[in-house]
Amino acid sequence: MWPPQCPAALGAVARGIYTRRSTPADAGDGAAQVAEYFQDYITVAVFAAFGAVLVAVAVGAASLLRPSNPTATKSQTYECGIDPVGGGWSQTHVRYYIFALLFLVFDVEAVFIFPWAVQLETLGVFALVEMMVFVVILLAGLVYAIRKGVLEWES
């Protein structure tokens, strides 16, 4: 079976499974919606599986075919540049923590942008203005951070 038809075939299987399980009362629109939902995600799963298999085959075949002759220089982390000093488990500076905190807030902002983005076409200009207000209010926080010198790299 050629890959592009694979998701559709699996989607048909999914439709079979999930329409069979739904009760007669919502057999109409609801069942079709459920089937479409699972078909969407089975497509995603099939693509992810093909991606994983592709990488595994490429890397596995390469490790079988290539000659193995490791030297100390070849197994260094960086081929060019300054030689790394110390281990990778060393302590990180505290100043990175503030970036993690900033990231946290804008991550939650992204959570609200997702439902907005998928529905923007039907919601129209009003939703665009709403999101603008939302982002501008949060940008005030970023401006505060910059004015406080939080993002400056003091050594």
Place this chain on the structure above:
Amino acid sequence: MSFGDWITEAQNIVFLVFAIAMLFASVVVVTSRNVVHAALMLVVALGGSAALFLMLGAEFVAWVVVLVYIGAVVVLFLFGIMITRAPTGRDTARLDHERRWPALLIAVATFATIATTTTLAFEDTEVAGEVVRTAQIGDLLFNRFVIPFEAVSFVLLAALIGGIVLARKDADE
């Protein structure tokens, strides 16, 4: 329903795969000798819970789990580990605790309580044909709950400024 009937349904097999993966990852989270590996296994366990939400038709909740828990909370854990301990994660002695058996007992008791309550409350009620797409959430959020949505931005702003005030030591103070 016997186990033979149960296992023949496709979604039950998928559920079983995710559940076993989550169980394995959760056990590694508490038994791992490297605290960084524990945090990374927590990602696997939380990813499994996101997958279970997807299977239940709660699309938005699943992606919020991925974004907020895997994306933000675990990042915060890793930052905390990276900042506080050197050499990071290799300190096996401090990972163990003398009260591990009472802790296990309480964990199992909590699980038993939650499992019995939910099983008794819902019994064989089927959750069928209920899928909430992210687009529906978007409709609700930007038509009906406009003011609460904008209020959220102020809450986030307060959290942002509070975090900066607490985490930063002022040079001129």
